[in-house]
Amino acid sequence: MTISLNGQWLLACVQRSAIQDLHINLPGDVHSALYAAGEIPDPYWATNEKKVQWVGECDWIVSRHFELTAEQLTCNAMDLVLEQLDTVAEIRINGHTVADFNNMFMRHKVDVLSCLQVGANRIEIVLHRADLAAKNRADKLPFPLPWAEGNNQIPFMNTLRKPQFHSGWDWSICLSVLGVYGDIVLQPIEHVRISHLATKQKWHQQGCELAVTLHYEVVSEKGLANAAVTFDGQTFHLTLDRESTKASVIFRIDNPRQWWPAGYGKQQLYKLALEADGVAITKQIGLRKLELVTEDDEYGQSMVVIVNDVPISARGANWIPLDAMPARMTEQRYRSLLTDATAANMNMLRVWGGGMYEKDIFYNLCDELGLLVWQDLMFANALYPSTPDFIAEVEQEVEFQVRRLKDHPSLVLWCGDNEVLGAINREPESRQHREKHLINYDRLNRTLAEVVEREDPSRRFWASSPCNGELDIIDTWHHDPQRGDMHCWDVWDSGKEFDAYLQVTPRFCSEFGFQSWPSLPTVKSYLPEQDWNISSPSFESHQKSNNGNSIITEMFTRYFRFPNGFVNMLYLSQVQQALAVKTAAEYWRTQKPINRGMLFWQLNDCWPVSSWSSLEYSGRWKQLHYHARRFFAPQMATFTRDQQGLKLHLVNDGRKNTELKGEVVWQSWEGEILYREPITQYLAADSTKVVWEWLNEDLDGHEQDGFFHVHLHSGQQLIENTWLPARPKYCDLACPDLRFEVAEHNNEIVVMLSSSKPAFFVHLEFEGEGRFEDSSFTLVPEHQRQIKYIGSASYDEVVQGLRVYHLKQSY
Template sequence: MSTFLLDGEWQLTSPQHPHIAIPCALPGDIHSALITHNTLPNPYLGCNEKDVQWVSESEWVLTRTFDYDPRWADMHALDLCLAFVDTMATITLNDQVVLQCDNMFRRYRTDVLPFVQAGENRITITLARNDVEAAKRADKLPFPVPWAVGNNQIPHMNTLRKTQCHAGWDWGICLLVSGVYDSLSLEPIQHTRLLQTRTTQIWLDDGSCQLTVTTDYEQVVASDTPATLTVSFDDQTHQIDVPATRTGTHQVQHTFTITDPKRWWPAGYGEQPLYPLTVSLNEQSITKQIGLRKLTLDTTVDDIGSAMTFMVNDCAITAKGANWIPLDALPARHTPERYRRLLEDAVAANMNMIRIWGGGMYEYDIFYELCDELGILIWQDLMFACALYPSTPDFLADVEKEVRDQVRRLADHPSLALWCGDNEVIGAINWYPESRANREKYVVNYDRLNRMLAQTVAQEDPTRSFWASSPCNGELDFGDAWHDDNCGDMHFWDVWHSGKSLDAYHSVKLASARNLATSHGLHCRR
């Protein structure tokens, strides 16, 4: 039975603004809906940024109805699936709470079959104030955890798992948006639930490649009839009879041998062939595009320190690229067309690597799919930047789930080259009075979080390297890597902050961040 989409028009209201009752498209954000219906000015123009802050200082309610499908009566579960829920959200179905969300980077799935009813059903998403919740969480911390003062205009965003630059940055406006930015759906489950598929590659001396496909599924209810799991890779298909008599989560594997593989290469080094992979179980399926390639990070000790070289198919790659921040302050403007144009422009500018900056977001699927297609390697920061972060048990447990969700979603992309713990958080230990006064305490606090990130990534994706921070000189090095190009990566600010000439860029081994300001276009000067 097919998935039922909840995308489209919802009704938007606010308890603080009873005169507002307008349509809101989901996926989408509250600010964009208000702009579309002439309730809010363009926040980019003039001084409008300060005039639109009332939106984030209000609660918002999204509501829609849907009709019961009689075929659901034969199902054993009906999963509500959604992601990119920003951020503090309570979801009710027919006035019953079915889900509480508090992490924009989690991927949520919950069974709502007990709550649906014959006829019309009403689903509601209530979005609470993020600034109020951030302050509450900060008050409960056992000791002060400095937030990104100087970047964020709203305090304590480091206590929330939300895009950090939504609260403003030195290059961007403060627009504390909220909404749901990915597709929402109801997925009927009869006997089995297809959970995830992961691939690993082993390259043999004869040049062939063994691709192992590992699939996790859940047997929701026992059945005497075995299910058939079908795995198809390129022109090879294999079927596996999976027993259905035991409920719970199960795992199956199959290995394909590709005798003459076409290798995936970064832009400028070769082509980007992609092989189709489909895993099907009953009426559920997962489809991916797989690139066959070797990838390692060479950190071999050398005469001046150590290397920091990405190796693809045993070839050293000269990394050329840029940092990537969110495409727009308004999530509704993150369109596939804009992603394609910018990434194609990057390749046209001879780039072959993009670093997804830790103060933004794990990008949408379209971003990674385009990078696979175009040959752009991805340095993937985890979402921490320019602040210190809690290491309380609740915070660590929530972030661990987030990281597992994201690594499982992204690990099969051939473009993904590296996992990195954060942006400039090691350096931030030296920025704030509290951490400077008790550096050892805050280093331990940092290590608790960063070590958990490293362990979780290693469990979910042992095929790639984890780099503790950007910049960083290596594992368990908590020193200042900003100006050290002997090992690891560095953030090269000598031109931006110190006024050196552009020629200074040529002396850097691997700069994972540098700034170059451009003038505003004429259309902005209004």
Template sequence: MRTLFLDGEWQLTATSPARNDAGVNAGDGFTMTIPGDVHSTLLEHGIIQDPYYGTNELDCLWVGKSDWSIERSFHYRKSSERCFLCLEKVDTIATLLINGKVAGEFDNEFHIHHMDVTDFMLDGENTIRFDFISAEKVAAERNERLPFPFPCDDAPNLSPHVNLVRKTQCNGGWDWGPTILVCGIYESVRLVSADSFLFEDFSVVTNPNKDGWRIRSELRIQSTETMTVFANASMRAENGTFKTAEKIRLEKGVHTYIMNMSVPNDCVKLWWPAGFGEQPLYDIDVEVMNQKIAHRIGFRTMEVKTEPTMGGRELTFSVNGQDIFSKGANWIPQDALPARITTERYESILRDVVKANMNTIRIWGGGWYEKKAFYDACDRYGILIWHDMMFACAAYPTVDWFMSSVERELRDQIRRIKIHPSIALYCGNNENLGALNWREITRNNYEKYYAEYVKFNDDLVGRVITEEDPTRLFWPSSPCAGPGDRSDNWHSDGKGDMHFWSVWHDRKDFEEYHTIRPRFCSEFGYQSFPSLEEVKTFAPETQFDIFSPVMLHHQKNRSGNQIIFEHFSRLFRIPDSFEKKLYLSQVQQALAMQTGVTYWRSLMPYCMGTLYWQLNDVWPVTSWSSIEYSGRLKALHYCAKHFYEPTCPLLYTKDDHLYLYAVNDSAVSKAVDVALRLYDFSGNVVEARNFSATLSSNDSRLLDVIPLNIIDSRNTFARAFLHTEDERITEYTLLLTKPKDAMLKEPEISISTVKKLKSDVYEISLKSIKPAFFVMLASRTPGAFSDNLLTVMPDEATIVRFTPKRHEQGVEFYVNDLYSAIN
């Protein structure tokens, strides 16, 4: 077998450019790197300006309206072997020509291709070309041919009808992302020469039996003739290598063949989610004749409990028999420009997920099926994946050609990803059922569109997923009341998962989170502005105003900046500088998410999951994210590390009372001591209460309730400290009134010392004269702090470490706090 990689330099040509001010005419050409995308290529050549800066996005819209070709020549030595072209992520509408002859057609970014191109190949020099047609133009043409309209998300979508082409849906714009309708090829282009057949890939299903584990390997082989081959599988376990060999009779065409292997229990260790144990992974190789493929697998049982309990219907992940409280956030694509997506950025973001005590990520349905590096990292870090299929906020057509393309997409992708132990659940879509009530045309014709929804989502998506991977649960939609229940679960908290957006979209107070009792809240969020250093990457200093044209352009949610600003007046006071507004918005966002998560964790085990919206950004923007596009952590992400602590105290006020809980979502019981302290704003203890408890797994214990009418709330704040048997201490601080009403004293917060340790790590000591709240350290140097958004007390040592992302001389730090921001 021979493999020829066609990665590297190709030639990009504008075959039919839309009207533009960049001076690009038909026939203009540019060198292009594959894997890569057209926008990134034009940016590299200076044809377009960075679409992430200023309002340049609008000047780049013509690129997605244009037709392009990508081609190169290569030398190939022809032999008696068959030649297969292997491709993934061809985005989206394209024709393949090899040596001037049409060799294939593409209409779905998510299809995986292993094409026998033997008859198109020449001995010696060859040419390969992809002719891309604008997905926007194709979508518009398809819309005209449909029997009736299928509306899609339009806020703010500058590329209509994106639901009619099978590409990343948020390419057309979303309420946190730009309209950058990319096209290109985003994975390696390979030519594989082999005798008569191609071993395309294999997946693995592991199931426990009475003696250990049964390993079922599913081999996908394409053969040009009926023949017999020999296959060998081997897995390196704890106590040696296990092997099996089989003679397989190949049929002509593409078929799946099964190989089975068993390993005893003592030869493998269980894979666990983060916080519950280790994540051992084992190498498994399958070789068919001289074609060999290797993967890594984990051993665990996965159950999603959906039984009627406690007056509703639960949604609980259970791994190896241990119920898991799902703590995490929603994932969107790493970048709007595929050429900028890197394994290093996956690693950085997912490490920060685990550091924040998260164990679950939801891959949202308006993005794409992720690259292998993403799933591999989730396997290594123990991050459970709630996996939407790539359909979001739209109606999707049920015409034959579309359904056929989607069926192949689902089979390709489920076969590719199901080998990963991190995948916990497949979900049919994001909000498609609820979206039927959003638009006049679907509301007025609800029965017709509902029937189309059932045909598409249940009869196609659910059926195919269950056929391809019956070991995992198919969850019809998010939100949803559960399998078999098609009621619209939008803002319904009694069963299944819910999305709760009243605080943001309806502009309710944060205490609105206390009005619901979700079984599992898979979306809820609040926006904040990015840090000053992030703003500098997309706006000149003349635009440093939250209502400036550039700041508003980098806010894709209608009235978003106004909502943030309006809430300042409710909670705080209006800051007097741009930088203070940025800081205070991040405090506000963290408080919003802390309010919801704190209350819902106190409901455990009634509530067994909170996934806030959203984890990351596709470009620098004002959004719901806790990690900025650059990788800087917002205040929310640091706050999440505390409100997601496995064993910790929780404080909240509700109905004019202060509630103290101790929670434990770890796998083992914990004996804890909890100290509740009420302080005045000079830092003096005005009341002390102490409690002891033994918390079982997934236990939430109410320890104290204090009427607020016996506390001088304006002059008092509460802190709770939890000590475990192993001396681990966690704490929670809560103001007992709105910050603007609290009689704060000037803390005189400062950085007392900065020490440079080994490996460029800095140790920062903070001091204050009075209690300082929401203390946020920052640096112009990219990096991460060991902790942030702190309460700094006059008599307590507060030491934080900073790890820069790159070596830099003269690293400087500055500090923000609540008092300074609102006074």
């Protein structure tokens, strides 16, 4: 029977005698415990980040007592297991040092039976400060390795196997947290120690064979142990002997219920269960075929995920860790964010390499929801050692993580790192000594590839993001849109306009994006009202991207009339962000099959901050997320304009043909209908086509008369889009006389909106918890809208806390 050591421990600071015997709940982190005890202010409020830096510059001891009986100590071994220990730590039991650890990305396990005693026992975990450990490691390197300077506030974090964002990033606070973030247990071993359980699928015409392999070590003197493996109602009984370290069984499944990504089919999951020596392991298995295909074609080289023989158009975003304070990473928040990703019609997330290999709940939910996972290994934006010790440490880490995650049907590929290959040509040190650093990179990257290919031959290893493919170390930082994956940052980093997205068609774009400021309710959660100014020190302390506020503001002047006041600046920044990402995503979707994937940067925030996210730290939907729900919808309509004229494209990513009915309308700013044409189209599965055109000569001299709007239905699905003839600042918008009323019908709260003239980027914002069925849309007089509120607030709370914006009122 496993003995849990989770719960209340005592916390003491080595360097500060006044901070002793505080309570800390483990799993948890030191900062959260200090905040709960009143020893530090809220790190996320105003400029408090500076006031709490001392925490990461100290060593800490967490300790507790626990009782053991004589019966519990009759086992052959007693493993102390720590699921997620951050990071440089010494473990003591009853005064004996039993282990030293220095890798947060490992499950640490050590036999401590010889140190335990009947009755009271004491365990201590000494958490050493990361900055000194990183400096000590850097001093021992054979040559200097550039670290992520400009993102990290603490140097040399590339020498530690710790989340790189812990020392700051261009969207993250710098806290250098310490703690234990996973379960802490004592595991008695009577007869057999289970290493891991692995599966392999083999498909044939009649169905699927599932090979299940149990890896183990027999420790009892009798040299035998029993195990039972059950899948889909079938059970195999195994005898485990000391002469071997693994045992396998094969389950045959006829006509299997296949697992599909979101939008392509159901997420069928089977239960796989193992029982051995009092240990029970359960996994959810999705049966599906998977390929990542990169083949030469007429456009260069493809990059497409194929599931169950169907090409998938990947639509989604990049995932960063849920919170900068790990104690706040709750299952409910994981479920909320991932559910919101699928609500926005996403089917893929990329786990970014400067964060962490995510918790089991993340991958389990992705399996349940149909979210494909692009999994970076944890290396980002810096150069890393390739010394024998570091290679050995990383080899163990990757072996463990691949074994832990490989059976998830949602997992698509393993990627070696984020932008490390590009860093070689970015940093002065590596530019000057490029050959040496290329060899250093290749040594580490090949090790990663070898481990992945050995442990999980069913998936591709992708060397770096961005890159041209496996073991290809040609620099693609400046992009080769004809092959590989691409990080398209010309708009944000280089100051190009949104139309720059129309000049490139990546085969797979794994990063692109534009920043916005948070909504007013989120700003209220971290700033006092006297600091509601984009130039206030407090507001600027929550902007971690160099010149980020200046970039947002300068882009206002290109596209919009300058907003009136702080609140409208927040609103307009989200309009602008949505417009930027929408421009890229809609155009690239019309370019199928050249483009088969787009993941914008980024889905979520790890603290309240100005960033590229579509979901704020609180989970509140930015306008971008509402737009993503439309531009990532399986069926989508969008306008483009070229030298011939204005065109309407329809896109269908679904597996079935579909019929779309509605109309295209040209409407004046005052609401007068200048032209309308009915649309009825049958759209083949996995296709895109132009269904309507208006030639340039027909528009000449009349472009500024109004805007085009498409309004279609596919079954119950509403498909809309708007084309403005010029940048919004040049459009002569009328005051729309927008009216709204909150009503309650059949236990549902709805907001009824109408206007006498067209209103653009109509956005509903609620002070409390929850979201709306739709927002940031065009409202035209002939189509009044009823928007459902989704959340737990009462009718009165929605009435009091609702604010409605539109573009005309922002200036």
